[in-house]
Amino acid sequence: MDLELHGRTAFVAASTAGLGRAVAEALAHEGANVVVTGRRGDLAARIAAGLPSAIGVELDVLDADSRAAALDRAVEAFGPIDILVLNGPGPPAGAAQDLTPGDIADSFEQLVSPGHDLVSRVLPQMRERRWGRVLAVGSSGVVTPLANLASSNLGRAALAGYLKTLAAEVAEDGVTVNMVLPGRIATERVAQLDAAAAERAGVDAEEVARRSRATIPMGRYGEAHEFGAAAAFLCGGPASYITGVALRVDGGLARSL
Numbered sequence: 566m567d568l569e570l571h572g573r574t575a576f577v578a579a580s581t582a583g584l585g586r587a588v589a590e591a592l593a594h595e596g597a598n599v600v601v602t603g604r605r606g607d608l609a610a611r612i613a614a615g616l617p618s619a620i621g622v623e624l625d626v627l628d629a630d631s632r633a634a635a636l637d638r639a640v641e642a643f644g645p646i647d648i649l650v651l652n653g654p655g656p657p658a659g660a661a662q663d664l665t666p667g668d669i670a671d672s673f674e675q676l677v678s679p680g681h682d683l684v685s686r687v688l689p690q691m692r693e694r695r696w697g698r699v700l701a702v703g704s705s706g707v708v709t710p711l712a713n714l715a716s717s718n719l720g721r722a723a724l725a726g727y728l729k730t731l732a733a734e735v736a737e738d739g740v741t742v743n744m745v746l747p748g749r750i751a752t753e754r755v756a757q758l759d760a761a762a763a764e765r766a767g768v769d770a771e772e773v774a775r776r777s778r779a780t781i782p783m784g785r786y787g788e789a790h791e792f793g794a795a796a797a798f799l800c801g802g803p804a805s806y807i808t809g810v811a812l813r814v815d816g817g818l819a820r821s822l
Contacts, residue, residue, distance in 0.1 A: 569802030571596035575648035576639050578626050578683065581608045583752040584702050585652040587793030593619050595797050597648065600639040602626075626653040626679045636686055645694065646687040648800045651680040651701040651724075655754065656716035658761055664715055676720030681727065688735065697740035698800045701728055705748045707811055709819045713762075725811060732809035741808035745796045748815025749777055750787040782817035 570592060580589040581603030593599040593616035601613045606623030613621035620642050624635040639646060656672050684699055691697025705711065707725045710718040725744055732742035749755055756770070759777065763770040778784055795814045798804055813819055 566803060568595045568797060568800070570648075570797070570800065572598070573647040573800075574598045574600070574639070574643040574645065575650065575800065576600045576602070576636065576646045576683075576687070577650040577652065578602055578624065578679075579652040579654065580650070581605060581612055583754055584747060584750060584789060584792055585650070586612065587789035588650050588652070588700075588702065588796040589619070589793075590616065591790070591793035591797035592648065592650075592800060593617055595801070597800075598643040600635075600643070602635055627675060629682060632679065632682055633686070636683070645690045647691070647694075647696065648698040648700070649683060649687050650796070650800075651683060651699070653679055655704075655714075656720065658713050658717075658758065659715055660713055661715035661718075664719075668716055669719065672716040672720035673723060676717070677724050677727065680724055684731070688740070691740045692735060692738040695739040697735075697738075699728070699731075699740065699742040700796060700799055701725075701744045702796070703744040703746045703811060705746050705813060705815050705819050707744065707746055708813065708821055713765075714758075729809050736808050739805070741799070741805065743799050743808060744811040745792065745799065746811050746813045746815065746819075747792055748787060748813065748818040749781060750789060750792055750814070752789060755786065780818065781815070785816065787814060787816055 575592045575597045577589040579585045580601045589601050599619040601609045601621045602624035603609045609621030613619035622635045622638045625631040704721050706718040728742050759773045760770045763773045792814045
């Protein structure tokens with residue numbers, strides 16, 4: 566299938582590792598001009614050098630000035646942004662009963678405000694050109710809140726609500742707005758969460774992973790490239806009638822429809 570991405574420009578936030586990198590690589594191999602971003606600009610540049618048409622740009626997702634500068638650099642290199650992929654670091658683990666007002670504010674500042682800012686900067690031109698894709702890397706916690714990840718559940722659900730509302734508002738302009746929700750994908754972030762769970766339970770990390778795999782109908786963790794492929798499809802031309810959805814890439818982990 567031709568995803569019709571040749572010549573499109575994709576800005577992928579936090580894409581020097583994990584799921585963000587998988588999405589950037591998938592889009593690049595489908596023919597998009599990709600802006601790889603991360604706090605280490607040198608690493609972003611090295612990754613970009615290995616892709617067909619890409620640049621690496623320094624970006625601290627949590628800093629407004631950095632976001633503005635990174636977008637300016639992207640437009641300077643490739644022209645207006647056609648595809649915006651929202652991604653960023655997750656908040657620390659913790660129980661809901663232990664959340665403080667500061668923790669709640671931090672979850673919004675980390676998971677909602679950066680995405681809103683990036684969307685606000687690129688959306689007007691997408692609507693003017695009557696073509697655009699906004700895609701957020703979320704979490705299965707959006708549909709099934711995850712134990713001991715209260716801040717993440719809170720912030721990601723809020724982002725999902727904002728994006729779902731936005732999707733209906735811009736649909737007539739040819740702009741789609743979607744989320745991709747990873748389950749247990751074999752990334753450094755998931756390895757860190759498994760290690761933290763192992764420490765709490767007094768077992769080794771492999772035992773935690775074994776127990777996690779037992780809850781997944783496919784019996785394994787997903788691979789990053791599998792997630793990237795699903796994301797790339799939602800960014801493509803053939804997905805032009807799909808908007809306002811949260812696509813789960815989780816091996817059947819979430820039991821809800």
